[in-house]
Amino acid sequence: MTEIIKQIFEQNVISSIKFSVVIILLLALTKPVVKRYTAGFRYYSWLAVMLIFLIPFGKLGISYKIPISPVIMDIQSETRDIRNWYEQKLPQQTVTKTVPVKPNNGGQAENPPLEETTATVKYKTPIDVKLILSVIWLVGAVLFLILHIKRYFSFKRAVKRISSPLCDESTADILESEKQKLKITSDIPVRVSSAADTPMLVGIIHPFIILSENEFSDDELHFIFRHELIHYKRKDILYQLITLIFISLNWYNPFAYIMARAIEIDGETACDEKVIKGKAYETRVFYGEMLINFLKTQNQKKSYMTTTFFGGKKGMKKRLTLIASKKIRKKGTAAMAVLMAFTIAASVCAAAMSNEFFDEVFSGDTSYLADFVKTERQSVSDENYTLTLEQYLVAEKQAVVIFSIEAQTDAAIAEFNAVDERGNSTFWDMDTIGFGPVDYDKAYRSGFSTGSLNKKFDTERKRYFVLECNSIDNKDKIDFYICTNKIKGSPKIFIPMESNIETKTLKFDNIEVQYNPISIELSYPVTEKNVCDWCGIRTNYFYFRMKNGEIKTFNQLYRQDGSNIEANAGHFRAWAKRIIKPDEIKSIIVNDTEYPTDDVSNSKKIEIDNLLKPFTIKPYIKEHLWLPLREFCEKLGADIVWNESDRTATVTYRGSTYVFAPGSTKVIIDGETADYYNKEYDQTTFIDERGRMIVTPSFTERMDIDCHGYNMYNENGGINPNAMMHIAP
Numbered sequence: 001m002t003e004i005i006k007q008i009f010e011q012n013v014i015s016s017i018k019f020s021v022v023i024i025l026l027l028a029l030t031k032p033v034v035k036r037y038t039a040g041f042r043y044y045s046w047l048a049v050m051l052i053f054l055i056p057f058g059k060l061g062i063s064y065k066i067p068i069s070p071v072i073m074d075i076q077s078e079t080r081d082i083r084n085w086y087e088q089k090l091p092q093q094t095v096t097k098t099v100p101v102k103p104n105n106g107g108q109a110e111n112p113p114l115e116e117t118t119a120t121v122k123y124k125t126p127i128d129v130k131l132i133l134s135v136i137w138l139v140g141a142v143l144f145l146i147l148h149i150k151r152y153f154s155f156k157r158a159v160k161r162i163s164s165p166l167c168d169e170s171t172a173d174i175l176e177s178e179k180q181k182l183k184i185t186s187d188i189p190v191r192v193s194s195a196a197d198t199p200m201l202v203g204i205i206h207p208f209i210i211l212s213e214n215e216f217s218d219d220e221l222h223f224i225f226r227h228e229l230i231h232y233k234r235k236d237i238l239y240q241l242i243t244l245i246f247i248s249l250n251w252y253n254p255f256a257y258i259m260a261r262a263i264e265i266d267g268e269t270a271c272d273e274k275v276i277k278g279k280a281y282e283t284r285v286f287y288g289e290m291l292i293n294f295l296k297t298q299n300q301k302k303s304y305m306t307t308t309f310f311g312g313k314k315g316m317k318k319r320l321t322l323i324a325s326k327k328i329r330k331k332g333t334a335a336m337a338v339l340m341a342f343t344i345a346a347s348v349c350a351a352a353m354s355n356e357f358f359d360e361v362f363s364g365d366t367s368y369l370a371d372f373v374k375t376e377r378q379s380v381s382d383e384n385y386t387l388t389l390e391q392y393l394v395a396e397k398q399a400v401v402i403f404s405i406e407a408q409t410d411a412a413i414a415e416f417n418a419v420d421e422r423g424n425s426t427f428w429d430m431d432t433i434g435f436g437p438v439d440y441d442k443a444y445r446s447g448f449s450t451g452s453l454n455k456k457f458d459t460e461r462k463r464y465f466v467l468e469c470n471s472i473d474n475k476d477k478i479d480f481y482i483c484t485n486k487i488k489g490s491p492k493i494f495i496p497m498e499s500n501i502e503t504k505t506l507k508f509d510n511i512e513v514q515y516n517p518i519s520i521e522l523s524y525p526v527t528e529k530n531v532c533d534w535c536g537i538r539t540n541y542f543y544f545r546m547k548n549g550e551i552k553t554f555n556q557l558y559r560q561d562g563s564n565i566e567a568n569a570g571h572f573r574a575w576a577k578r579i580i581k582p583d584e585i586k587s588i589i590v591n592d593t594e595y596p597t598d599d600v601s602n603s604k605k606i607e608i609d610n611l612l613k614p615f616t617i618k619p620y621i622k623e624h625l626w627l628p629l630r631e632f633c634e635k636l637g638a639d640i641v642w643n644e645s646d647r648t649a650t651v652t653y654r655g656s657t658y659v660f661a662p663g664s665t666k667v668i669i670d671g672e673t674a675d676y677y678n679k680e681y682d683q684t685t686f687i688d689e690r691g692r693m694i695v696t697p698s699f700t701e702r703m704d705i706d707c708h709g710y711n712m713y714n715e716n717g718g719i720n721p722n723a724m725m726h727i728a729p
């Protein structure tokens with residue numbers, strides 16, 4: 001949750017900086033725009049700006065991209081001393097934590113310990129400044145919005161309490177006359193209040209007009225009602241609500257308040273334009289004198305989601321200048337229509353197409369991929385099926401392809417949805433999808449994997465799939481293809497393989513690491529330990545220090561690709577579990593040595609927390625290997641609590657909770673039920689003869705943990721009683 005808040009805050013700050021640049025440009029163009037276009041054009045220009053930055057735009061929106069990598073490489077040596085000094089001065093906090101120490105109670109996991117002692121540990125950790133700023137921003141935004149909404153409702157209640165309905169029939173007739181001229185049929189009540197300094201429109205859903213108890217002539221009432229009714233017809237109260245939300249999200253940016261003030265002035269000025277349109281000069285002077293009279297008496301502070309006839313002292317000069325001017329200005333309707341249409345269409349399209357599919361493949365901020373994801377829909381088909389290339393993403397040695405298959409006939413639909421007695425699809429086999437280079441003499445790829453994308457995209461006749469390949473050798477960047485044998489002749493769709501995702505390469509201690517936002521590749525010397533413990537190199541030795549100072553294990557960041565078969569040959573490749581931006585990894589830790597990613601020669605020794613290191617555990621053996629839950633948790637450093645009332649065990653680890661119940665194949669993970677039922681292998685949680693809770697190891701994948709057995713089988717192919725479970729956090 002904290003990572004999500006930090007990502008949103010980071011995006012908001014970047015958006016706010018861009019927004020500030022736009023505001024500066026618009027303010028700089030004020031004079032030429034005022035001379036050429038109406039205030040209405042300026043008024044709705046601000047709305048277009050806010051929509052651009054409020055509607056999810058992704059990378060397709062306003063994006064300022066320059067090739068900075070060479071520049072960064074040139075200045076790294078210049079800034080290294082400054083960076084090291086800053087890291088030494090980085091504020092730290094001393095954390096004192098009381099942790100439970102559970103005595104050995106015979107391994108009875110389902111019963112709480114008879115006694116529990118505690119130990120107090122102290123350690124220093126860098127203060128997460130970004131998280132602090134993110135929380136301050138979020139709290140500030142919420143408070144700003146709540147306070148102004150509360151002020152609005154308090155003001156509205158107060159106005160209704162100290163005002164009375166309009167009783168003067170002649171005044172009501174003037175209101176109806178102006179409504180007819182503006183073709184307004186809705187009922188808009190008028191209330192009279194002694195506390196109102198100026199006429200105003202109040203309310204979004206059920207708006208009403210407030211009049212002060214001052215004496216107004218019929219001509220003045222015509223102008224007052226027309227002014228407020230124009231506000232109503234233009235939906236200016238809704239406009240102000242959008243402005244309030246926008247300013248709440250950018251409360252720390254002074255340019256947001258500058259824009260808000262400009263919106264208020266331009267809104268009133270645009271309304272004045274409508275009121276005096278086509279009027280004689282004498283009438284315009286009379287209208288201006290009305291505004292000056294309100295200037296003498298107005299003291300009331302304006303609230304959001306209200307409009308006032310007066311509009312404030314600061315904008316009065318601008319309004320009076322417009323009233324006195326005889327110059328005819330352009331509406332700018334065509335220009336505004338084009339701007340608004342582009343804003344809304346681009347926003348909706350970007351949000352709908354840029355990352356929707358890839359949100360199902362990777363977690364984290366997938367908007368980062370928007371510049372790299374290609375959407376070039378191509379299809380091949382016959383009378384039975386259509387194969388469509390939907391989207392694809394290409395890195396130096398990786399490719400992720402989103403494709404769909406659509407059945408065209410009833411027979412094809414039946415074949416498409418057929419399953420066997422185990423519920424598995426009979427449509428797929430190893431040769432259903434083909435993927436590879438158009439010329440195998442110039443490029444190579446090893447295995448690839450395919451799987452369903454997400455059922456929310458599927459229909460009875462059309463389904464979406466993801467193909468992943470992370471072992472591509474394609475120095476000449478020749479095209480690849482995708483095809484299916486379900487279509488006669490297996491016609492190919494060609495995929496350009498030009499990559500624009502930066503892949504970073506680090507070399508140290510005879511190890512080479514290549515990583516980009518979606519994957520990692522390790523090349524390392526093969527040792528006896530690697531051969532005996534094939535999982536060692538990818539979990540035992542590799543850790544990552546993130547830019548916030550936190551150390552992550554390999555399994556927290558990456559997942560093994562099932563098609564990878566080179567792990568024991570000095571190479572290992574894995575997919576990122578979430579998008580990892582190039583600057584997120586600060587250093588890589590191997591064999592208790594930390595190598596900074598910006599200068600691997602500046603390495604230093606480090607001691608890794610034992611709770612992050614792999615360990616072994618003796619499994620419970622019954623047809624296959626099972627996990628003794630309490631022993632697993634104690635070695636992992638996870639908290640486990642037995643609840644006797646409902647006979648469940650709750651495990652808490654890395655901010656998530658896992659609830660187990662004897663006699664069930666289901667595990668409740670963060671409130672959601674995951675069912676590990678398997679027809680071939682029993683996965684039901686049970687209590688063994690020693691009173692221990694025994695669970696399936698399958699759930700550990702959800703914990704970002706690698707858990708597998710080794711030395712599992714004896715010479716006869718049966719389960720080795722000396723088998724062990726290897727756990728890598």
